[in-house]
Amino acid sequence: MTGExxxxxxxxxxxxxxxxxxxxxxxxxxxxxxxxxxxxxALYTLPFDWARIQEGxxxxxxxxxxxxxxxxxxxxxxxxxxxxxFKIAILATLLGLALSVPIAFMAARNIAAMPIYLLxxxxxxxxxxxxxxxxxxxxVKAVGFGPIAGILTxxxxxxxxxxxxxxxxIEEIDWGQVEALRSSGTRYIAVLQFAVLPQIMPRQIGLAMxxxxxxxxxSAVVGIVGAGGIGATLMNAFGRYDYDFALAxxxxxxxxxxxxxxxxxxxRRNIW
Amino acid sequence: MNPSVAxxxxxxxxxxxxxxxxxxxxxxxxxxxxxxxxxxxxxxxVWDAPAxxxxxxxxxMPPDISxxxxxxxxxxxxxxxxxxxxxxxxxxxxxIAYISAQNTTxxxxxxxxxxxxxxxxxxxxxxxxxxxxxxxxxPGVLAGIIAVMFRSLGFLGKLIGEAIEEIDxxxxxxxxxxxASHAKVVLYAIVPQVIPTFFAVSVxxxxxxxxxSTVLGLVGAGGIGVILQGAIDxxxxxxxxxxxxxxxxxxxxxxxxxxxxxxxxx
Numbered sequence: 414m415t416g417e418x419x420x421x422x423x424x425x426x427x428x429x430x431x432x433x434x435x436x437x438x439x440x441x442x443x444x445x446x447x448x449x450x451x452x453x454x455a456l457y458t459l460p461f462d463w464a465r466i467q468e469g470x471x472x473x474x475x476x477x478x479x480x481x482x483x484x485x486x487x488x489x490x491x492x493x494x495x496x497x498x499f500k501i502a503i504l505a506t507l508l509g510l511a512l513s514v515p516i517a518f519m520a521a522r523n524i525a526a527m528p529i530y531l532l533x534x535x536x537x538x539x540x541x542x543x544x545x546x547x548x549x550x551x552x553v554k555a556v557g558f559g560p561i562a563g564i565l566t567x568x569x570x571x572x573x574x575x576x577x578x579x580x581x582x583i584e585e586i587d588w589g590q591v592e593a594l595r596s597s598g599t600r601y602i603a604v605l606q607f608a609v610l611p612q613i614m615p616r617q618i619g620l621a622m623x624x625x626x627x628x629x630x631x632s633a634v635v636g637i638v639g640a641g642g643i644g645a646t647l648m649n650a651f652g653r654y655d656y657d658f659a660l661a662x663x664x665x666x667x668x669x670x671x672x673x674x675x676x677x678x679x680x681r682r683n684i685w
Numbered sequence: 686m687n688p689s690v691a692x693x694x695x696x697x698x699x700x701x702x703x704x705x706x707x708x709x710x711x712x713x714x715x716x717x718x719x720x721x722x723x724x725x726x727x728x729x730x731v732w733d734a735p736a737x738x739x740x741x742x743x744x745x746m747p748p749d750i751s752x753x754x755x756x757x758x759x760x761x762x763x764x765x766x767x768x769x770x771x772x773x774x775x776x777x778x779x780x781i782a783y784i785s786a787q788n789t790t791x792x793x794x795x796x797x798x799x800x801x802x803x804x805x806x807x808x809x810x811x812x813x814x815x816x817x818x819x820x821x822x823x824p825g826v827l828a829g830i831i832a833v834m835f836r837s838l839g840f841l842g843k844l845i846g847e848a849i850e851e852i853d854x855x856x857x858x859x860x861x862x863x864x865a866s867h868a869k870v871v872l873y874a875i876v877p878q879v880i881p882t883f884f885a886v887s888v889x890x891x892x893x894x895x896x897x898s899t900v901l902g903l904v905g906a907g908g909i910g911v912i913l914q915g916a917i918d919x920x921x922x923x924x925x926x927x928x929x930x931x932x933x934x935x936x937x938x939x940x941x942x943x944x945x946x947x948x949x950x951x
Contacts, residue, residue: 431873431877448772451768452769452772455765455768455769456769458761458762458765459762459765459766459769459826459827459830460825460826461825461826461827462823462825462827465822465823465825466822466823466827468823469821469822469823472820472821473821476817476820476821496723497724497725499720500719500720500723500724501724503716503717503720504717504720504721504724507713507717538937539933542932542933542936542937543929543932543933544896544897544899544900546812546900546903547899547900547903547913547929547932550903550913550917551741552738554741554917555734555737555738555740555741556730556731556733556734556737556738557727557730559725559726559727559730560724560725560726561726561727561730561731561734565734630810633810633813634810634812634813637812637813637816637903637904638903641725647813648816651816651820663809663813666808666809667804667805667808667809670808671804671808
């Protein structure tokens with residue numbers, strides 16, 4: 414309170430105001446107005462079919478009443494799909510990790526020569542740009558429906574993440590060990606093997622666990638476009654309006670993901 | 686008597702470490718051989734894959750840019766889906782974050798309610814949400830927006846909730862000591878501490894949502910995916926190539942904007 418000022422004084426009573434988050438008033442108001450204008454424009458341009466949306470309420474009721482209680486009658490299909498998802502995730506993780514190591518070495522600025530570095534970065538950026546589902550569609554078209562498409566997709570997905578993180582780790586290594594080996598006249602490959610690899614190994618194992626977990630999640634999704642695993646089972650159930658089976662599958666996916674996340678989180682905490 | 690230190694051979698790992706490593710290796714080998722031997726793979730298709738993928742690429746060349754204006758509109762629609770969904774999700778996630786943070790939640794029941802919302806939102810993928818909402822609202826952008834929003838809630842709520850749990854309690858105590866109302870404590874002691882995380886997390890999620898929105902169309906929920914799906918169904922590979930390039934450009938531009946926003950505002 415600044416109520417010390419006498420009533421006769423000309424200075425008005427000043428109250429404290431919270432300082433604004435963005436100090437520049439032009440930027441502050443500009444951003445705010447920009448956001449509002451954008452939101453109004455965007456909502457205006459989006460084609461909403463209001464009649465269809467109104468129908469949605471009764472449809473939603475039908476879907477929800479159709480999905481309760483979840484049906485585990487065809488659980489052998491469910492288990493089969495789930496096991497396939499696990500297999501896809503395991504193989505894709507292994508393949509992805511194996512390919513990530515050389516790509517990460519290529520994409521580390523302190524190790525690779527400029528053209529190789531650009532090539533490595535390019536590979537990582539392309540692998541990361543596409544949502545796994547888009548990659549999955551292309552592979553399904555190229556190699557047919559089924560788990561191969563899933564494995565190839567998730568391999569690329571793994572490269573995008575693991576190689577990127579690994580390359581960043583390589584750029585941070587302790588350079589002393591590399592110099593020590595170089596000064597003893599060691600060959601280039603041997604330098605990588607004995608001075609660089611041991612330093613990135615802990616991160617690599619942590620990333621492997623994380624990626625296994627994340628591939629399992631993704632394998633549930635790429636199945637939606639025909640790349641095998643539990644997602645394919647889910648899509649079939651949905652397509653046949655078996656909403657109770659679909660709910661059962663979804664619940665199982667959630668449970669498995671939570672369990673795997675818990676396990677992989679625990680392992681990573683112990684090594685990382 | 687133990688042999689003297691000098692006589693002992695140096696080894697990198699203790700025997701316990703060696704056995705653990707061996708066991709881990711064994712588990713990996715077992716898991717891989719189990720997967721390889723039981724998975725339903727048609728091997729001729731695998732050997733054929735490189736040729737098939739090469740063939741696909743040759744069919745994509747050169748990209749067909751005749752439908753570029755439709756593609757650009759679809760990109761804008763994708764951008765709008767991602768942005769509107771993020772805006773709504775950011776607003777809705779605030780109360781959820783509030784009740785799922787241990788130090789601000791009113792009671793146990795609300796804490797568990799908050800956690801339940803976060804977990805169920807995060808465990809269901811955007812595309813599965815989209816399938817559900819397309820079934821309810823019919824194909825179109827609305828289903829896409831709601832799907833992306835539902836998925837974002839868990840992410841935003843979790844990270845903002847964690848930021849609330851990590852705040853410095855002293856400003857809160859100071860305000861309480863002056864007899865400030867609960868709303869004012871939240872507004873002046875909690876909000877300012879959480880705001881940087883709030884913006885960082887929102888920008889990050891927007892970037893993620895932009896990627897997610899590119900595939901919504903594959904299940905009929907609007908955006909560039911609709912054109913992609915149409916082109917694939919009609920085997921119009923040269924248009925597919927254009928759409929893929931357009932998606933790369935969108936994602937890279939989105940990443941650049943996100944990085945710029947992070948530097949500028951935070």
